[in-house]
Amino acid sequence: MSAVDQGASARKRHALSLFAGLPRHYDTLGAVMSFGQDPRWRRALVRAVAPGPGQRILDVATGTGLVARALVAAAPTCTVVALDQSPQMLERARQIAAGKPDQARRISFVEASAERLPFEDGQFDGLTFTYLLRYVDDPAATMAELARVLKPGGRVASLEFGVPGAAWARAAWRAYTRAGLPLIGRMVSPAWNEVGRFLGPSIEDFYARHPLDEQAGMWERASLRVKRIRPMSFGAGVVISAVRVGGPDPA
Numbered sequence: 001m002s003a004v005d006q007g008a009s010a011r012k013r014h015a016l017s018l019f020a021g022l023p024r025h026y027d028t029l030g031a032v033m034s035f036g037q038d039p040r041w042r043r044a045l046v047r048a049v050a051p052g053p054g055q056r057i058l059d060v061a062t063g064t065g066l067v068a069r070a071l072v073a074a075a076p077t078c079t080v081v082a083l084d085q086s087p088q089m090l091e092r093a094r095q096i097a098a099g100k101p102d103q104a105r106r107i108s109f110v111e112a113s114a115e116r117l118p119f120e121d122g123q124f125d126g127l128t129f130t131y132l133l134r135y136v137d138d139p140a141a142t143m144a145e146l147a148r149v150l151k152p153g154g155r156v157a158s159l160e161f162g163v164p165g166a167a168w169a170r171a172a173w174r175a176y177t178r179a180g181l182p183l184i185g186r187m188v189s190p191a192w193n194e195v196g197r198f199l200g201p202s203i204e205d206f207y208a209r210h211p212l213d214e215q216a217g218m219w220e221r222a223s224l225r226v227k228r229i230r231p232m233s234f235g236a237g238v239v240i241s242a243v244r245v246g247g248p249d250p251a
Contacts, residue, residue, distance in 0.1 A: 009137050027063045029192060031185055034236070041159050041237040042067055042232065044045050045128055048157035050240035051075035055125035058083065058149060060114050065093030065107065071128070072106045083117070083123070085108045095165070119149045127156040134160070134206045139215075143222040152246030156224055157239060161203045161225040162212075164235035173236060174200065212238065 030038045048068025051071050055078045059068045062082035071080050084090050090109050099102040106206050112118050114132055114185050127150050131140040150156055164170045177200025210218075224242040231238050 008249045011135065011137055015151050021123070024190070026089070027066060029184075029188065030066075031194075033181060034233075037065075037237060039234045041232055041239060042070060042130070044232060044239045045159045046070045046074055048230075048239055049126045049128050049155045051078045051126055052130050053077045055079075056081070056123070056124040057113065057128065058117075058119070060084075060117075060123040060127065060129040061111075061135075062093060062145065063089045065096055065109075067104055067130055068093065068107050069097065069100075072103055078130065079106045079108070081108050081110055083112055083114070085113045085174060087110065087111055096112065117149050121148055122151045123149050125151055127154065128158070129156075130159045130192055131161065132158070133210070133215075134202055139210060140218045140221065143224070145220045147212050147222040147224050147244060150242050150244040155241065157241040157246065160238050160240075161199070162231055162235045162238040163204055163207045165231070169234040169236075173234075174204075175204070215240070217249065 025200055034041075041046075042154060047065060049057070049071075051074050053075055055070050055075065057078055057080045059065075059080055060080045062068050065082050068082040069081045072078060082090070082093055084093070090111055091224035093107075094109055097107050110118065113242045114129065115138070127235060129146065133142065135141045146156065164173045181199055182193065185192040185194070212229060216229060219226050219240065219242050221247040225245050226240065226242045228241050229238065232242070
């Protein structure tokens, strides 16, 4: 059992259970189930945080390490701390990185919760997180905790699923998330069946409680100056980028 299980809320226990059975096919099925958009969104995330030479980047909710590996590829002398609360996902990330010595040397792995990061204030030059906020009990408090470990002037960028704004796109998205995703999941495994049934309602519930303008307010209250909110693929994915207040504003 993960160390972060102790005293965990129902939401967190569900997240840990949900991801326990996914690591083996996660990268491939993430691309398939998003019609190839998930890799595109992640590339936009990495470009938004723009890692520089020698920088230390924290990748929260790293999963199987897709973004962590892209970060070290984008800046050959930066290092990345890849953090996740799922031991199964982290182990898969370690296995993949071990096949490339340079990645294994420059990526370290930490099992911990985004709500309680095991780092002192201002430890990182940049920070990324992916598909995180739907799985935490208090998104605003989590944003404050993420901002805490970022140096003033440091960049932060996130990728979350979105709900398309246009009526036709939203109708197509809802039909796919309610019927297509569960069908694909059932064809793969019981664990992916659960993901397929869970995703659509989970995303809509999150945006009903926290629309984009309210999310931007969370970032600003956490001393993160929002630079861009970028809906992608008709709004099915959203990349948000910001700068930690208190230092020079990077170009």
